[in-house]
Amino acid sequence: MQQALNFVKSNHQRYIEELKTFLTIPSISSDPERKQAMYDCAEHAVNLLKDAGIDNLKIHNTPGHPVVTGDWLHAPDAPTVLIYGHLDVQPVDPLDLWEKDPFVAHIQNDRLVARGTADDKGQLYMHVKALEAILKTDGKLPVNVKIILESEEEIGSVNLPAFLKANKEYLTTDIAVVSDSGMLAEGKPAITYGLKGLTYLEIELTGPNRDLHSGTFGGAVANPAEILARLLASVKDEKGRIQIPGFYDRIPDMTEEERARIARVPYNETEYMSSLGVEELWGEEPYTRRERTGARPTFEINGIWSGFTGVGAKTVLPSKAHAKFSMRLVPDQDPDEIMELVEKYFIEKAPKSVKVKFIRHHGGHPVVTPIDSKYMKAAEQALAESYNHEVYFLREGGSIPIVADFKKILGVDTLLLGFALPDARTHSPNENIHLPTFFTGIESLVRTWYYFVK
Amino acid sequence: MQQALNFVKSNHQRYIEELKTFLTIPSISSDPERKQAMYDCAEHAVNLLKDAGIDNLKIHNTPGHPVVTGDWLHAPDAPTVLIYGHLDVQPVDPLDLWEKDPFVAHIQNDRLVARGTADDKGQLYMHVKALEAILKTDGKLPVNVKIILESEEEIGSVNLPAFLKANKEYLTTDIAVVSDSGMLAEGKPAITYGLKGLTYLEIELTGPNRDLHSGTFGGAVANPAEILARLLASVKDEKGRIQIPGFYDRIPDMTEEERARIARVPYNETEYMSSLGVEELWGEEPYTRRERTGARPTFEINGIWSGFTGVGAKTVLPSKAHAKFSMRLVPDQDPDEIMELVEKYFIEKAPKSVKVKFIRHHGGHPVVTPIDSKYMKAAEQALAESYNHEVYFLREGGSIPIVADFKKILGVDTLLLGFALPDARTHSPNENIHLPTFFTGIESLVRTWYYFVK
Numbered sequence: 001m002q003q004a005l006n007f008v009k010s011n012h013q014r015y016i017e018e019l020k021t022f023l024t025i026p027s028i029s030s031d032p033e034r035k036q037a038m039y040d041c042a043e044h045a046v047n048l049l050k051d052a053g054i055d056n057l058k059i060h061n062t063p064g065h066p067v068v069t070g071d072w073l074h075a076p077d078a079p080t081v082l083i084y085g086h087l088d089v090q091p092v093d094p095l096d097l098w099e100k101d102p103f104v105a106h107i108q109n110d111r112l113v114a115r116g117t118a119d120d121k122g123q124l125y126m127h128v129k130a131l132e133a134i135l136k137t138d139g140k141l142p143v144n145v146k147i148i149l150e151s152e153e154e155i156g157s158v159n160l161p162a163f164l165k166a167n168k169e170y171l172t173t174d175i176a177v178v179s180d181s182g183m184l185a186e187g188k189p190a191i192t193y194g195l196k197g198l199t200y201l202e203i204e205l206t207g208p209n210r211d212l213h214s215g216t217f218g219g220a221v222a223n224p225a226e227i228l229a230r231l232l233a234s235v236k237d238e239k240g241r242i243q244i245p246g247f248y249d250r251i252p253d254m255t256e257e258e259r260a261r262i263a264r265v266p267y268n269e270t271e272y273m274s275s276l277g278v279e280e281l282w283g284e285e286p287y288t289r290r291e292r293t294g295a296r297p298t299f300e301i302n303g304i305w306s307g308f309t310g311v312g313a314k315t316v317l318p319s320k321a322h323a324k325f326s327m328r329l330v331p332d333q334d335p336d337e338i339m340e341l342v343e344k345y346f347i348e349k350a351p352k353s354v355k356v357k358f359i360r361h362h363g364g365h366p367v368v369t370p371i372d373s374k375y376m377k378a379a380e381q382a383l384a385e386s387y388n389h390e391v392y393f394l395r396e397g398g399s400i401p402i403v404a405d406f407k408k409i410l411g412v413d414t415l416l417l418g419f420a421l422p423d424a425r426t427h428s429p430n431e432n433i434h435l436p437t438f439f440t441g442i443e444s445l446v447r448t449w450y451y452f453v454k
Numbered sequence: 455m456q457q458a459l460n461f462v463k464s465n466h467q468r469y470i471e472e473l474k475t476f477l478t479i480p481s482i483s484s485d486p487e488r489k490q491a492m493y494d495c496a497e498h499a500v501n502l503l504k505d506a507g508i509d510n511l512k513i514h515n516t517p518g519h520p521v522v523t524g525d526w527l528h529a530p531d532a533p534t535v536l537i538y539g540h541l542d543v544q545p546v547d548p549l550d551l552w553e554k555d556p557f558v559a560h561i562q563n564d565r566l567v568a569r570g571t572a573d574d575k576g577q578l579y580m581h582v583k584a585l586e587a588i589l590k591t592d593g594k595l596p597v598n599v600k601i602i603l604e605s606e607e608e609i610g611s612v613n614l615p616a617f618l619k620a621n622k623e624y625l626t627t628d629i630a631v632v633s634d635s636g637m638l639a640e641g642k643p644a645i646t647y648g649l650k651g652l653t654y655l656e657i658e659l660t661g662p663n664r665d666l667h668s669g670t671f672g673g674a675v676a677n678p679a680e681i682l683a684r685l686l687a688s689v690k691d692e693k694g695r696i697q698i699p700g701f702y703d704r705i706p707d708m709t710e711e712e713r714a715r716i717a718r719v720p721y722n723e724t725e726y727m728s729s730l731g732v733e734e735l736w737g738e739e740p741y742t743r744r745e746r747t748g749a750r751p752t753f754e755i756n757g758i759w760s761g762f763t764g765v766g767a768k769t770v771l772p773s774k775a776h777a778k779f780s781m782r783l784v785p786d787q788d789p790d791e792i793m794e795l796v797e798k799y800f801i802e803k804a805p806k807s808v809k810v811k812f813i814r815h816h817g818g819h820p821v822v823t824p825i826d827s828k829y830m831k832a833a834e835q836a837l838a839e840s841y842n843h844e845v846y847f848l849r850e851g852g853s854i855p856i857v858a859d860f861k862k863i864l865g866v867d868t869l870l871l872g873f874a875l876p877d878a879r880t881h882s883p884n885e886n887i888h889l890p891t892f893f894t895g896i897e898s899l900v901r902t903w904y905y906f907v908k
Contacts, residue, residue, distance in 0.1 A: 030766035091768055097664070155766060182670075196669060200767045209731030210551070213881040214754040215650060215852035216636075218782050219746035220726075222736035225755040225777075226686065233680070233687035272674075277663030280807045282676035292673035300668040300771050301679035307757035308778060312484035312609060313654045313815035314545055315780055315853075316881055317754050323679075324762060326769055328672055353734045361767035398669035399769075427667040427770055 001450045003137035008129065008442045015442075016112065016435070019125050020105045022048065023114040027121075029065055029088035029155045038065040038151045041087045045149050046070070048125070052132035054147060062159035065151035069167075072131070073144045078453050079174035079375075080144035082412060084402060085124025086153030086180065089116040090427045097429035111432040118424035122433040123179040123441075124149060126419065130445035142453045146173055150402070153180070156200070156362015157402050164409040175375045176406045177448075179441075181418025184265060184392045186437060189383035189444070191376060192416035194294065194395030195403055197329035197366035199338045200302075202359035203228070203346060205321045211307070212317040222353035224321035225306035231346055232323060235299055240284040242299050242327075244345045250332045254295055258395075262290050265392050275423060294395035298328045324361070328397055335363030364401020369413050375452060379415055382447035386440050417448070455904045457591035462583065462896045469896075470566065470889070473579050474559045476502065477568040481575075483519055483542035483609045492519040492605045495541045499603050500524070502579070506586035508601060516613035519605035523621075526585070527598045532907050533628035533829075534598035536866060538856060539578025540607030540634065543570040544881045551883035565886040572878035576887040577633040577895075578603060580873065584899035596907045600627055604856070607634075610654070610816020611856050618863040629829045630860045631902075633895075635872025638719060638846045640888060643837035643898070645830065646870035648748065648849030649857055651783035651820035653792045654756075656813035657682070657800060659775045665761070666771040676807035678775040679760035685800055686777060689753055694738040696753050696781075698799045704786040708749055712849075716744050719846045729877060748849035752782045778815070782851055789817030818855020823867050829906060833869055836901035840894050871902065 027041040028034045039059075046057045049070050057070040065088065073080070092102040092115050100106050105114035116122065127147075134141055148171065150160050164171055181192040207224035208217070236242055267290060273281060283292040292298070302325055307318035327338055343358050350356045370376070371393055380391045403414045419441035425431045481495040482488045493513075500511045503524045511524040519542065527534070546556040546569050554560050559568035570576065581601075588595055602625065604614050618625055635646040661678035662671070690696055721744060727735060737746040746752070756779055761772035781792055797812050804810045824830070825847055834845045857868045873895035879885045 030764075030768070032765070091762070091764060091766075093762070093764065094665070198669070198769070200769070202767075207732060210879065211548070211882045212730070213852065214752075214756060214780060215652075215782055216850065216876075216880070217730070217747065218752035218754040218851055219737040219750060220735055220743050221730055221732050222734075223754050225758050226690075229683040229686040229755070229758070232683040236680070276666070276671070276675055278661060278675050278807055280676075280805070281674055282805070282807050283673040289674050293671065296673060298668075298672035300672045300677050301683070301761065302668055302768060302770050303761035303763045303772070304679050304683070304775070305759045305763040307755065308545070308547070309757045309759040309776070310484075310545065310547065311486070312545075313656075313778065313780070314484070314756060314881070315652070315654070316756050318757070321758070322763070324767065326668060326767070328669055351734070351736070353732055353736050396670065397672055398667065422670075425664065426670070427768070428665045 001446065004133040004446045005443050007133040007137050008439065008446065012439055015129055019112065019122060022121055022125060023105045023116050024103050026103050027088050027151065028091050029152050030091055038088065042066040042068050042151060045087055048128050049147065052128050053135035054131065060163065062163060064159045067151070067163055068149040069147060071146045072141055075141055075144045078143045080146060081452070082171060082173040082176040083127050083145060083147045084176055084178045085127060085149050086120045086151065087149050088151045088154050089119065089121070090154050094429065099430055110435050112435055113430055113432040115431050117431055117433040118420035119426040119431065120153065120180045122438065123419055126438060126442045127179060127445060129442050133442070133446055134449065142450050146171065153402070156364065158362060160402055161405050161409060164405055168410060172410045173412055176412045176414040177417060178400060178403060178414050179417050179419060180400055181396055181398065181416045182420035182422060182424065183418065183437065184394065186421055186434060187387055187389055188392065189387045189389060190392040190394045190418065191379060192394045192396045192418055193371045194368040195366065196397050196399050197333060197335050197364050197404065198326055198399040198401065199329060199335045199342065199363045200326040200361035201339065201342060202324045202361060203322065204357040205350065205354040206319060207354050208319050211319050214315045214317040217317050222351060223317055224354050225318055227351060227354050228306065228321040228323055231349055232301060234349060240282065244341055246341045247338065250334065251297065251330055254291065258295065259291065261393060262294060262395065265290065265394065293397040295330060297330050297333060298397065299325065301325045328399060329366045331366045331368055333366060335365060339363065364399050365404030365408070367404045367407060368395070373413065375415050378451035378454065379417055379448050382444045382451050386444035386447060455900065458587040458900045459897050461587040461591050462893065462900065466893055469583055473566065473576060476575055476579060477559045477570050478557050480557050481542045481605065482545050483606050484545055492542065496520040496522050496605060499541055502582050503601065506582050507589035508585065514617065516617060518613045521605070521617055522603040523601060525600045526595055529595055529598050532597045534600060536625060536627040536630040537581050537599060537601045538630055538632045539581060539603050540574045540605065541603050542605045542608050543573065543575070544608050548883065553884055564889050566889055567884055567886040569885055571885055571887040572874035573880040573885065574607065574634045576892065577873055580892060580896045581633060581899060583896050587896070587900055588903065596904050600625065607856070610818065612816060614856055615859050615863060618859055622864060626864045627866055630866045630868040631871060632854060632857060632868050633871050633873060634854055635850055635852065635870045636874035636876060636878065637872065637891065638848065640875055640891060641841055641843055642846065643841045643843060644846040644848045644872065645833060646848045646850050646872055647825045648822040649820065650851050650853050651787060651789050651818050651858065652780055652853040652855065653783065653789045653796065653817045654780040654815035655793065655796060656778045656815060657776065658811040659804065659808040660773060661808050662773050665773050668769045668771040671771050676805060677771055678808050679772055681805065681808050682760065682775040682777055685803055686755060688803060694736065698795055700795045701792065704788070705751065705784055708745065712749065713745065715847060716748060716849065719744065719848065747851040749784060751784050751787060752851065753779065755779045782853060783820045785820045785822055787820060789819060793817065818853050819858035821858045821861060822849070827867065829869050832905035832908065833871055833902050836898045836905050837871070840898035840901060
C-alpha cells in the first residue's frame with residue numbers, strides 16, 4: 001500500500017495534465033448537438049482505464065448516450081466493488097460568467113477550474129488513478145473491481161436502469177462506490193449517507209393564441225406570465241412550507257438521533273452566508289439550515305421565461321409563459337407520485353383563462369444508506385488517515401438517482417466518498433476541484449481498497 | 455376633391471408596390487444595430503414626400519434616431535395641420551411565428567402582411583398618398599400642412615419632446631393629426647379620443663452571488679425567481695385591482711356619460727374571445743371589458759426570465775431574476791409619479807434576501823381630447839362618407855405619448871384617425887393592414903382636408 005501511496009505522490013503533475021485533456025471534451029449530455037462529444041468522452045475514458053490496467057473494457061450503446069464498463073477480477077476471496085462515475089457534465093451557461101473557457105482547464109489558487117472538474121470527471125479520474133497506482137506498484141488489487149461509467153447522469157440517468165436490469169448478474173456486487181459528492185470543508189472529509197430524490201417538471205401556460213399589444217389588450221385577458229407568477233407564488237406559505245396536498249405525507253418525523261447527528265457537523269452560518277453573498281437565509285420552518293438542505297424536501301424554480309426578454313422595452317402581453325422547477329425528495333417520497341401531486345395542484349389551481357401543459361424531466365428516488373457497514377467503517381478509516389481528520393457523516397441535498405437504482409435493481413448499497421469542496425461551484429460557472437484535496441483523495445481511495453480486506 | 459378621390463382609386467397597385475419597398479427597411483428603433491436602417495428609413499420617407507409634392511424636407515439628427523420634417527404652406531387663410539407619423543417599428547421576435555420574413559411584405563386574404571404595415575409605416579404612407587392625390591390633381595391643398603415623422607415612437611419618443619421645444623414656433627399649428635390607431639372593425643370607422651399613458655420598468659433581483667446547485671443549496675437561501683413570482687403575484691388582488699398604494703388616487707370616477715358612450719360601441723364578446731383563443735376574459739372588477747382596456751389603468755408583465763431556459767433540465771438555483779412590466783395609465787395619473795410608487799412598492803415588499811435594481815424604460819402621459827371640435831366633426835363626416843358607416847368614438851388602451859406632448863409643449867390638440875383593424879397584430883408576428891380599408895382610408899384623408907375648410 002505504501003508503494004502505491006508513494007506512486008500517487010510522485011505523479012501529481014501528470015495527473016493534472018491528463019485530467020486537463022479529459023476536461024477538454026464538452027460532454028454536455030443535455031445538448032443534442034454534443035452526441036459525438038459524448039462518444040469521444042467514452043472512448044477517452046476507455047483509454048484511461050486501459051492504461052491503468054483495467055480489463056474487459058467495452059462501450060455500450062444505449063438509446064441515449066454510451067455506457068462504459070470494465071473490470072479487474074483477480075482477487076478470488078475478496079469482495080467485489082462496483083465503481084460508478086459519470087462522464088457527462090452540466091451545460092455551461094451563463095457563459096459570460098466563466099473567467100475562462102469552461103473546457104480549457106486552468107489553475108487558480110490551488111484549484112483546477114473547468115466544467116466537470118468536480119462533477120464528475122475529476123472525481124472518477126481519481127478512482128482510475130488509485131487503481132492505476134496499486135496495479136503499477138503491487139501488480140494486483142486487494143479487491144475485485146467492476147467499473148461502470150455512464151453519460152447521462154445530468155439528464156437523469158434515463159437509460160441506466162434498463163442497462164442495470166439487462167446486465168444485472170454482471171453488475172451485482174458486494175458494494176457500490178460513488179464519488180460524486182463533497183467534503184465538509186478543506187481538510188474535513190465526509191461520507192454522505194443520505195441523498196435526496198428528484199422530480200423535475202416544466203410547465204407551459206398558454207393564454208391568448210398570440211402575443212398581444214399590451215395596450216390594446218391589457219385588462220381584457222389574463223396574462224399567462226402573471227398567472228404563472230401566482231401559481232408559483234402559491235406553492236409555499238410564508239413559512240416556506242410546501243402547500244401541495246400530500247407532498248409531505250410519506251415523510252417520517254426526523255428522529256432526535258438524526259437531528260443530533262446533523263447538528264454535530266461543524267457549521268459557521270456567518271461564513272456560509274458571506275460565501276453566498278446573502279444577508280439572510282430562508283427556508284422551511286422550524287428546521288435548521290442543514291436539516292433543510294439535507295433532510296427536508298425542497299421546491300425550487302430552476303428557470304422561468306415569458307414574453308420579451310431582450311434589450312429595451314417591448315409592450316407585449318405574452319401568449320405563453322414557461323417555468324422549469326424541481327422538487328428534491330427525502331425518504332419515503334416517491335418521485336412519480338410527487339410528480340402527479342404537483343401536476344394536479346397546478347392544473348386545479350390554474351384559471352380556465354390558460355391552458356396548462358407539462359413536460360416531465362428526469363426524477364430519482366431518495367436514499368439513506370446504513371451507516372454501520374464494514375465498508376463504511378473501512379472508508380472512514382481510510383479518509384481519516386489520509387486527511388488526518390475525523391470523518392463527518394452527511395445527508396446531502398443533491399440527487400444521485402443511480403444510488404437508489406443500485407439498491408432497487410441490484411440490491412447493492414452504495415458508499416458515497418466525495419471530494420468536492422463546498423465552493424466547487426458544481427453546476428455553476430467556474431466549477432473547480434481543489435488540487436491538494438484531489439491528490440489526498442486519490443490516496444484515500446488507495447487505502448480504502450486495502451482496508452476493505454483488512 | 456372628386457378628381458383626387460379618382461386618382462386614389464386608380465393607383466392601388468402602385469401604392470402596394472411602393473409600400474412594400476418602404477416596409478423592407480428594418481427600422482427597429484430598440485435594436486442598437488439598426489442605426490443605419492433608421493437613417494435609411496428617414497431618407498426613404500423624404501423621397502416619398504418629395505415625390506408627393508411636399509416642400510422644405512429635412513432630416514434632423516437627434517441624440518437618438520432622426521426626425522423628418524416638411525411642409526406645404528400655400529393656403530393663406532386656411533388652418534395649418536401638423537401631420538405626425540413614426541418610421542420605427544417594434545422588434546420582430548418571436549421570429550419563428552411569422553409566416554414569412556417580417557420585412558418582405560406579402561398579401562394574404564386582402565391583407566398586406568409585414569412589420570410596420572399597421573404600426574405605423576402603412577398609416578403614415580396613407581397620409582403621403584392623400585396629399586399626393588390632391589396635389590397631383592388639384593395642384594394645391596385646401597389646408598396648410600406641416601409634417602413630422604419621428605423614429606423613436608416604439609422606444610418612447612425619447613428625443614421628441616426636446617425637438618418640439620426647440621422647434622416650437624414652427625410646429626405650433628391649429629390641429630395635429632395622427633394615424634396610429636385603429637377602426638372598430640372592417641367597415642366601421644372610428645376616431646380615438648382617449649389614449650393611455652405608460653410607465654415601463656425592468657426589475658432585477660439578485661439573491662446568491664452565483665447560480666447554485668439546487669440540490670446542495672435548495673432550502674438554504676431564498677430563490678430570486680420565487681421572490682419575483684411572489685412580488686409580481688402580489689400586485690393585483692383576486693378581483694384584478696392593483697394593490698400599489700396611491701396607484702388609483704388621481705383617477706376621477708368615470709362619468710355615466712362616458713360609460714354610456716363606451717357601452718354604445720358594438721362589441722361581440724364571444725367573437726372577441728374566440729379571436730384570442732381564450733375561454734374567459736379577466737380584468738379589474740367591476741368594470742366591463744371595454745372600460746378596462748379603454749378607460750382603466752392596467753399592469754402587465756411584458757417579459758420575465760431567470761435561471762435555465764434552454765432545452766432539457768438544469769438543476770440550478772438562479773442568482774438573478776428579471777422582469778419587464780408596464781402600466782398603462784389614464785388621466786390624471788402621472789407616469790413619473792407612478793414609476794416612483796411602483797419602485798417603492800417592490801423595494802419595500804422585497805425581503806432582504808434579495809437586492810432590487812430597476813431599469814427605467816420609457817413612459818408617456820395619458821390623454822383625452824375634446825370630442826366636439828370642428829376638426830373632429832369634419833373628420834367624422836369624411837370617415838362616414840368614405841366608409842358609408844357611422845363613426846364610433848373610442849378610448850383606447852394604446853399609448854401615443856406624443857399626443858400628450860403636442861398638448862403640453864405646443865398647446866395643440868390631436869385628432870386620431872386610425873385605420874388598423876382589431877386583428878392587425880400590431881407588435882405581434884404577422885402584423886398586417888387590410889388593403890380595402892387602407893385604400894378607403896386614403897380617400898377619407900383626402901375628404902378630411904377638404905372638409906376642414908368647408
